[in-house]
Amino acid sequence: xxxxxxxSPSVSVGIPAERxxxxxxxxxxxxxSYVGVNSVQIMFEGFSNQREAEKKRLYYCVxxxxxxxxxxGSPAYRAGESxxxxxxxxxxxxxxxxxxxxxxxxxxxxxxxxxxxSDRCLRLMLCLPPSALLVxxxxxxxxxxxxFSGLCFLLACCNFEWNGKxxxxxxxxxxxxxxxxxxxxxxxxxxxxxxxxxxxxxxxVDCPHHSWMALTQGILxxxxxxxxAAVRFSPVGCMRLDMSSRTCVLYYTLYTVVTSVGLGHLxxxxxxxxxANCFKIALLVEVLIWLAPAAIVVTFGRETIFGFxxxxxxxxxxRVQRDGALVAELLNRIPVVVGQxxxxxxxxxxxxxxxxxxxxNWERGQVTxxxxxxxxxxxRLGGRGSDLWLPLPDDGVSAIELLSRAQLSxxxxxxxxxxxxxxxxxxxxxSVELKMDWxxxxxxxxxxxxxxxxxxxxxxxxxxxxxEQLQMVxxxxxxxxxxxxxxxxxxxxxxxxxxxxxxxxLPVNVMSCSRVLVLCGHTYARRLWCAWELFVLFSFxxxxxxxxxxxxxxxxxxxxxxxxxxxxxxxxxxxxxxxEEARLRLVIDAISAHHFNERIxxxxxxxxxxxxxxxx
Numbered sequence: 002x003x004x005x006x007x008x009s010p011s012v013s014v015g016i017p018a019e020r021x022x023x024x025x026x027x028x029x030x031x032x033x034s035y036v037g038v039n040s041v042q043i044m045f046e047g048f049s050n051q052r053e054a055e056k057k058r059l060y061y062c063v064x065x066x067x068x069x070x071x072x073x074g075s076p077a078y079r080a081g082e083s084x085x086x087x088x089x090x091x092x093x094x095x096x097x098x099x100x101x102x103x104x105x106x107x108x109x110x111x112x113x114x115x116x117x118x119s120d121r122c123l124r125l126m127l128c129l130p131p132s133a134l135l136v137x138x139x140x141x142x143x144x145x146x147x148x149f150s151g152l153c154f155l156l157a158c159c160n161f162e163w164n165g166k167x168x169x170x171x172x173x174x175x176x177x178x179x180x181x182x183x184x185x186x187x188x189x190x191x192x193x194x195x196x197x198x199x200x201x202x203x204x205x206v207d208c209p210h211h212s213w214m215a216l217t218q219g220i221l222x223x224x225x226x227x228x229x230a231a232v233r234f235s236p237v238g239c240m241r242l243d244m245s246s247r248t249c250v251l252y253y254t255l256y257t258v259v260t261s262v263g264l265g266h267l268x269x270x271x272x273x274x275x276x277a278n279c280f281k282i283a284l285l286v287e288v289l290i291w292l293a294p295a296a297i298v299v300t301f302g303r304e305t306i307f308g309f310x311x312x313x314x315x316x317x318x319x320r321v322q323r324d325g326a327l328v329a330e331l332l333n334r335i336p337v338v339v340g341q342x343x344x345x346x347x348x349x350x351x352x353x354x355x356x357x358x359x360x361x362n363w364e365r366g367q368v369t370x371x372x373x374x375x376x377x378x379x380x381r382l383g384g385r386g387s388d389l390w391l392p393l394p395d396d397g398v399s400a401i402e403l404l405s406r407a408q409l410s411x412x413x414x415x416x417x418x419x420x421x422x423x424x425x426x427x428x429x430x431x432s433v434e435l436k437m438d439w440x441x442x443x444x445x446x447x448x449x450x451x452x453x454x455x456x457x458x459x460x461x462x463x464x465x466x467x468x469e470q471l472q473m474v475x476x477x478x479x480x481x482x483x484x485x486x487x488x489x490x491x492x493x494x495x496x497x498x499x500x501x502x503x504x505x506x507l508p509v510n511v512m513s514c515s516r517v518l519v520l521c522g523h524t525y526a527r528r529l530w531c532a533w534e535l536f537v538l539f540s541f542x543x544x545x546x547x548x549x550x551x552x553x554x555x556x557x558x559x560x561x562x563x564x565x566x567x568x569x570x571x572x573x574x575x576x577x578x579x580x581e582e583a584r585l586r587l588v589i590d591a592i593s594a595h596h597f598n599e600r601i602x603x604x605x606x607x608x609x610x611x612x613x614x615x616x617x
Contacts, residue, residue, distance in 0.1 A: 041331050041591035048327045052541060056314055060106045061116050063310050065123055070099030072126045079134060086283070093290055100255045100294050105309040108249045117157070117172045124172075128158040135183065153179030173247040177254040252307070256294055263291025315546045318451055318513075324541045325512030326404035331588050333398055333505055341368050343380045344579045345389070359579040398505070406502070407509035412443040412494040413452045416475045416485040423492065424464035424471075443493040446513070453478065453486035454552070455514035457534045462522025466556040470520055474554070489514055508537040515550070522556040526565035529574040532601075533585050536571075539600045540592065547600065553608045566605035570598055 074095025081089025117124045135151030157175040266288045270281060298306050314320065344363040354360040366382040371393065379388035423439070446452060454474070458467055471488075478486040489510055495503040511517065517538050525531050539547045555563050571594050576582045589597060 067099045067102030070095045107311045114171045128154045150179045150182035173251045180254045260295045321512045325508040326400040328508040329403045330400040407506035411446045413487040414443045418442045421468045439493045452514040454518040455489045458520035459524045459528045461524040470554045511537045519553045523560045529576040569601040
């Protein structure tokens, strides 16, 4: 959506001359340049910190659940070996579920040390039962190596400081060491059994003990290599011995232990079949359960499993709508201050000025006074002695109120109502007489329902080609989902009689759609409102998540539209209303125009690399 021919009350701030529309730009350093940027940056940092805190609370809640599953599953599995197969099976399922739940949180965003430090009850429940079990095994089963692993778990429960400094390794390191030393205990026990079969075994089986020992020793050696590789060769965030790498090593240690136990049971299964020609179904099921975590990671990929909770967080419909409301509040809270430039619309299309100059349809003035108690401000036009009074923009609307307004006015258009004629023209506002009531073509969106596509496009691009691309998208969606998609289109989903209020909630409309359909023509990369729609999408989401939600359709593959997108620069964009342009630029600059440019370019690179669209 872009290019509104009616100027709504908005704020103009200083635009650096090198990126503006010639000599008509406002000089840098105008009052709002500093007041607006600082206030927007402070608000955005507050929103980001609040969002990150909410995300961390979710991650640590998931980690607590996973650890509790393992804390209850381990003793249940051990007790079930003597009491009941059902108890043993339940304990095993809890252990494996705990491993998967724990590792579903992204490695770079969680600090297990911090969680264990802040939750003493969880620390005791997690560490005391395994340490007690391992100490019991160390006392009863030679060569008594389990005492070392039990000691690691026991130390992880405690706080030891000397002169104000922590004298113990991080708790994640202690837990990883305890789990690795448990494998050493298994290997040592099997080694002693191989030397003397009369020695008690942790898990006696009728198979060649030297083979079992060799297998366990091999698994132990491989686990050490895996842990070393996890620290040395993992992606950024796990390459140094910091919080992320310790958590990463703990994740890998958990997977190594359950995989090692699973392979050991697999060897028992094979040995029992070779010795007695007896196939044990129960043992096979146990093997499959133990190997399930590793099989899932290999099948779906490390990033898919370790980032599962993060993706769920980013895709929560209520949360992403709230993100849109936060961006809308940033734009709405920019103040009007004395001394800033303000443009008034006259619409004469004065051909004596260059086409890109705002003076063709706007006259430049300056804010001379602001009366907040009367909700108005005055503008003095160049060469005139009298001031014009204008209504002060309503900058006190909170994100909650904006979200409520957006949800009440949210509309969509069904594919059956989209025509070639609808894609002609532009969004013109209430001052232009419409040939027909386009707004009646849309319908309200039911509560809890999402719109399939937000159409991001430039009205200056070919309407015929845009309609052809929409047809292809609709038919592809029909083949995949068995129904035609719904769309958000500015021309029909915005009430032209209250255009200003509708534009305030545009970011919420963007985030209320499952995906953003970018119809990229030769003018798209130069339209600031089009850039703003993508900016909303990229503001809070991870780059990968945002790129996944953006569906890019190139209207003319022979044009340089895709190349323009690949070298996108928000400084080279503009819109019809210079007041809106200044305000949009201020928010984008305050959050980071550079990062925004890089994300748009990354999106274009994805399209170039795959050479695919929605049909692929």
